[in-house]
Amino acid sequence: MSSRIRIPGLVDVIRLDEPAAIRAIVADPRLDRDFKKEGPLINRLLAGRIRKVLRVGSHPLPAVAPREAEDRARLQALLEQRLQNAQLGTPEQRATLAAYVRGEKGEGVLGPTAQAAVGELFAPGYAARKDRWKAARTLDAAPRSFNPLQILWWGLTGAVDRARKTLAAPVDNDPAAVHATGVAVHNLVRGLKIMRGLWRQPFARESLTEEAVICQCAVAPANVLRQWKAPASTLWGEVEPGAITLFQLDAARYRSPSHQIVFMTDSWSRCPAHHWTASLLGAVWREAKASAPVKGGRS
Amino acid sequence: MAGSLLESLLGGAARVLSRIQPWHKYPTTLAVPTLAGLRVNMRHENLFDTEMEPTIAAPDPAPGGIDVREARTADGSYNDLSKPWMGMTGARFGRNMPIERTFGEEEPALMTPNPRVISNRLLARKEFVPVPHLNALAGAWLQFMVHDWLSHGENDPEDKFYVPIPEGDSWPGGVMEVLKTLRDPDRPGDAGRPQAYTNVETHWWDASQIYGSSLRRQIKVRTDPTTGQFLTDGKLGLQPNGHLPIDEAGKIPGLELAGVNGNWWIGLSVMHTVFVREHNSVVDRLKIDFPEASGEWLFQKARLVVSALLAKIHTVEWTPALMNSPEGRLAMRANWWGLAGETFHRAFGRRGESEILFGVAGSPVDHHNAPYAMTEEFAACYRMHPLMPDDYSFRSHVDDRELLKRDLIGVARGQASSVYEHASFDDVVYSLATSHPGALCLHNYPNTLRSLPPKRENDVLTDLAATDILRDRERGVPRYCEFRRHMSMRAPKTFAELTDNKEWQKELEEIYGDVEKVDLLVGTLAESQCTRNGTPPGFGFSDTAFRIFILMATRRLKSDRFYGEDFNAKVYTPAGFAWVRDNGLRQVMERHVPALAAQFADARSMFFPWAKGTAG
Numbered sequence: 033m034s035s036r037i038r039i040p041g042l043v044d045v046i047r048l049d050e051p052a053a054i055r056a057i058v059a060d061p062r063l064d065r066d067f068k069k070e071g072p073l074i075n076r077l078l079a080g081r082i083r084k085v086l087r088v089g090s091h092p093l094p095a096v097a098p099r100e101a102e103d104r105a106r107l108q109a110l111l112e113q114r115l116q117n118a119q120l121g122t123p124e125q126r127a128t129l130a131a132y133v134r135g136e137k138g139e140g141v142l143g144p145t146a147q148a149a150v151g152e153l154f155a156p157g158y159a160a161r162k163d164r165w166k167a168a169r170t171l172d173a174a175p176r177s178f179n180p181l182q183i184l185w186w187g188l189t190g191a192v193d194r195a196r197k198t199l200a201a202p203v204d205n206d207p208a209a210v211h212a213t214g215v216a217v218h219n220l221v222r223g224l225k226i227m228r229g230l231w232r233q234p235f236a237r238e239s240l241t242e243e244a245v246i247c248q249c250a251v252a253p254a255n256v257l258r259q260w261k262a263p264a265s266t267l268w269g270e271v272e273p274g275a276i277t278l279f280q281l282d283a284a285r286y287r288s289p290s291h292q293i294v295f296m297t298d299s300w301s302r303c304p305a306h307h308w309t310a311s312l313l314g315a316v317w318r319e320a321k322a323s324a325p326v327k328g329g330r331s
Numbered sequence: 332m333a334g335s336l337l338e339s340l341l342g343g344a345a346r347v348l349s350r351i352q353p354w355h356k357y358p359t360t361l362a363v364p365t366l367a368g369l370r371v372n373m374r375h376e377n378l379f380d381t382e383m384e385p386t387i388a389a390p391d392p393a394p395g396g397i398d399v400r401e402a403r404t405a406d407g408s409y410n411d412l413s414k415p416w417m418g419m420t421g422a423r424f425g426r427n428m429p430i431e432r433t434f435g436e437e438e439p440a441l442m443t444p445n446p447r448v449i450s451n452r453l454l455a456r457k458e459f460v461p462v463p464h465l466n467a468l469a470g471a472w473l474q475f476m477v478h479d480w481l482s483h484g485e486n487d488p489e490d491k492f493y494v495p496i497p498e499g500d501s502w503p504g505g506v507m508e509v510l511k512t513l514r515d516p517d518r519p520g521d522a523g524r525p526q527a528y529t530n531v532e533t534h535w536w537d538a539s540q541i542y543g544s545s546l547r548r549q550i551k552v553r554t555d556p557t558t559g560q561f562l563t564d565g566k567l568g569l570q571p572n573g574h575l576p577i578d579e580a581g582k583i584p585g586l587e588l589a590g591v592n593g594n595w596w597i598g599l600s601v602m603h604t605v606f607v608r609e610h611n612s613v614v615d616r617l618k619i620d621f622p623e624a625s626g627e628w629l630f631q632k633a634r635l636v637v638s639a640l641l642a643k644i645h646t647v648e649w650t651p652a653l654m655n656s657p658e659g660r661l662a663m664r665a666n667w668w669g670l671a672g673e674t675f676h677r678a679f680g681r682r683g684e685s686e687i688l689f690g691v692a693g694s695p696v697d698h699h700n701a702p703y704a705m706t707e708e709f710a711a712c713y714r715m716h717p718l719m720p721d722d723y724s725f726r727s728h729v730d731d732r733e734l735l736k737r738d739l740i741g742v743a744r745g746q747a748s749s750v751y752e753h754a755s756f757d758d759v760v761y762s763l764a765t766s767h768p769g770a771l772c773l774h775n776y777p778n779t780l781r782s783l784p785p786k787r788e789n790d791v792l793t794d795l796a797a798t799d800i801l802r803d804r805e806r807g808v809p810r811y812c813e814f815r816r817h818m819s820m821r822a823p824k825t826f827a828e829l830t831d832n833k834e835w836q837k838e839l840e841e842i843y844g845d846v847e848k849v850d851l852l853v854g855t856l857a858e859s860q861c862t863r864n865g866t867p868p869g870f871g872f873s874d875t876a877f878r879i880f881i882l883m884a885t886r887r888l889k890s891d892r893f894y895g896e897d898f899n900a901k902v903y904t905p906a907g908f909a910w911v912r913d914n915g916l917r918q919v920m921e922r923h924v925p926a927l928a929a930q931f932a933d934a935r936s937m938f939f940p941w942a943k944g945t946a947g
Binding site: 233234235238239240241243244246247248250286287288289290291292294297298310 | 379380429430431432434435436437439440441443519520521522523524525700810845847848
């Protein structure tokens with residue numbers, strides 16, 4: 033259900049969770065990721081936070097880079113091409129993730145292992161380390177948190193800057209790699225948690241095809257933000273520059289779990305790792321099934 | 332939650348009350364609002380679209396030269412003027428379950444338990460279990476309606492399932508071949524989604540079983556069988572004796588012609604004959620008011636009237652007969668007339684837009700959460716083959732003397748028309764109306780359908796019961812427990828919670844082992860004997876199927892422009908609109924089988940058994 037929250041001077045956010053509406057509006061050139069401090073107060077705060085947190089040096093992370101940013105499209109296409117046939121984590125990483133799915137390993141291994149599998153794409157030998165995983169959690173939470181104490185703590189301790197440095201160091205300050213190992217990895221982790229849930233249901237384990245598992249486990253970021261950079265007349269009324277549109281991809285995915293929604297594959301802002309992510313999820317499921325102890329039972 | 336405050340309140344209340352006990356355990360005053368609330372919730376949570384950028388041919392903007400604003404097109408296009416493809420022939424089936432849960436099963440689950448074992452041990456009819464309060468016209472009507480709404484069409488001749496045959500089974504060849512359902516090719520945007528299938532009929536409640544789902548078929552049924560000429564007076568073709576024409580171009584000798592004549596049997600022959608005659612009567616009536624109107628115009632208006640009459644009969648007569656309880660009757664009558672009732676409607680007309688107060692018919696169109704389409708789950712819930720008896724006795728309506736006895740094969744396909752050589756049309760109607768359909772329960776699946784001979788050359792022997800099981804698994808219809816959870820219903824945790832019948836519990840346990848694995852069809856038949864969460868008292872079908880029906884039966888009306896804003900005297904003509912309002916199956920039968928008036932005079936519903944013999 034689409035809706036608009038608008039309090040003049042304070043906030044102006046259009047929320048979209050209808051797949052068709054998202055598909056239709058995502059191409060509008062007036063909607064961009066060039067987050068500027070304009071519009072009502074909360075919009076300005078959000079835009080400022082994104083600009084400040086999701087960057088490496090002076091470069092925004094690719095997921096918040098403006099549409100016309102120099103080299104953005106070229107680098108996105110290159111990365112997408114490179115990930116088409118990239119290794120799906122190391123055999124050890126896949127085995128660990130499969131063991132997690134089967135419930136043989138605890139939650140503690142999931143984040144670092146998934147992060148290492150992603151990091152491997154950018155820096156061979158990327159190690160699974162707790163401090164890196166902690167840094168990823170901080171970087172992911174920082175733009176979204178509205179907890180004043182948490183924000184104050186981060187401000188006082190410089191935790192966000194430190195997290196960014198922790199993530200940037202092993203990947204040679206590559207913004208795409210920092211985004212992948214610090215932000216996007218959380219979607220993979222959520223997907224693997226869903227997979228573990230499926231594994232716990234014996235009948236689902238037997239009956240689901242690999243395609244079905246991937247469909248259920250390939251999750252989108254819960255929300256994706258865009259900012260209006262020009263006035264527009266929309267279904268939800270007139271909007272001014274600075275107004276924000278929130279694509280509620282998780283909700284949209286429930287209605288239409290296609291790659292078009294989950295990875296926005298038909299959009300200029302598509303996830304370059306769509307093929308790799310789906311393939312890794314499939315590989316982990318296969319490995320979990322292949323390594324499962326054989327049990328007797330009726331046929 | 333979308334919708335009005337009233338809807339939100341009903342939805343919330345239904346959620347709370349359903350957690351305590353099923354809706355039918357409450358008194359009528361609470362049960363009916365709970366049903367309304369369940370429908371509100373399902374409209375929000377159980378409608379999913381499968382159409383990714385439809386690529387079916389863009390419909391002709393003026394198909395057949397008719398004005399699409401005031402007539403139904405042959406292929407169902409232009410019902411929704413903003414999305415002309417919606418509900419047309421070839422559009423995909425939608426879903427009532429979240430899309431990610433609708434992938435077809437793969438082996439070994441696909442064949443576990445073996446569908447043939449289920450057919451043999453759980454479904455096969457041991458002895459005919461009738462429904463004493465219904466007549467066999469009820470089963471015929473159901474199939475008549477289903478043929479209007481949906482068909483997956485011919486299967487894929489290139490792709491087969493091979494069902495292993497259990498030891499000791501007499502099935503020839505040691506393996507059962509079942510052709511797979513023809514899949515709709517992938518479209519842009521389908522990546523990551525489950526396989527989709529298309530409906531070869533129009534999805535709308537537009538009597539396409541009578542008129543066909545293509546212009547070509549429509550022309551065929553509008554042809555005079557005697558002269559071979561197109562009927563320019565707007566009527567449908569009938570033989571001089573009032574029987575349906577024979578489909579001379581068909582591959583099955585003796586098969587009667589209709590908009591849809593697949594899976595034909597004598598019950599369908601009766602329904603089609605009666606409503607083809609009804610169409611021609613409507614044309615005659617309209618001709619009185621519009622003597623200058625063209626035959627095409629008369630045909631189109633008569634089609635609107637007959638379609639609406641069928642929808643009305645189904646809503647206020649057939650369904651209440653199968654849901655024979657005060658709540659069932661009230662809920663279904665309210666669907667058409669509203670809680671204000673028929674008397675209010677006749678006195679004052681529709682006084683507002685509210686579907687609850689004044690009925691769904693005539694209320695504003697709303698597709699709710701997805702474009703209108705029949706769904707795979709709806710198709711699955713309408714697998715009601717146990718309604719069919721295996722044996723048929725045709726008797727004289729004058730003295731109840733037996734004229735002819737045949738098995739199901741003897742009254743099916745091309746054999747149906749040969750029945751009239753031994754019994755008159757009136758006798759056939761009388762015979763069906765005074766016999767009973769089978770009950771929807773385990774061990775009552777017609778054995779004839781479990782060993783169906785090939786229809787034509789290159790066909791194979793078919794076990795329809797095993798095929799029904801396999802189809803749901805193939806098309807990703809969740810199994811019984813998961814299905815119920817998605818419908819916000821309690822799922823049984825044990826076989827004892829699924830059914831009270833101890834013998835069935837034991838059999839189910841032996842075959843399935845785990846209640847989570849019970850197939851939807853088997854579960855709905857098993858719950859017929861479950862006092863806790865099963866079939867409501869007086870109902871002929873399961874509560875599980877009923878939930879889908881209350882969503883989809885309303886949706887068939889609510890999404891269709893011709894039952895929405897355009898359900899009025901202007902579009903239908905004053906005489907046509909009055910025809911729908913004033914007629915029901917009783918009046919239809921009075922017109923077309925008047926000799927039986929004495930037999931059905933005292934029947935409270937035309938789907939209850941009629942009086943035998945001369946009835947005084």
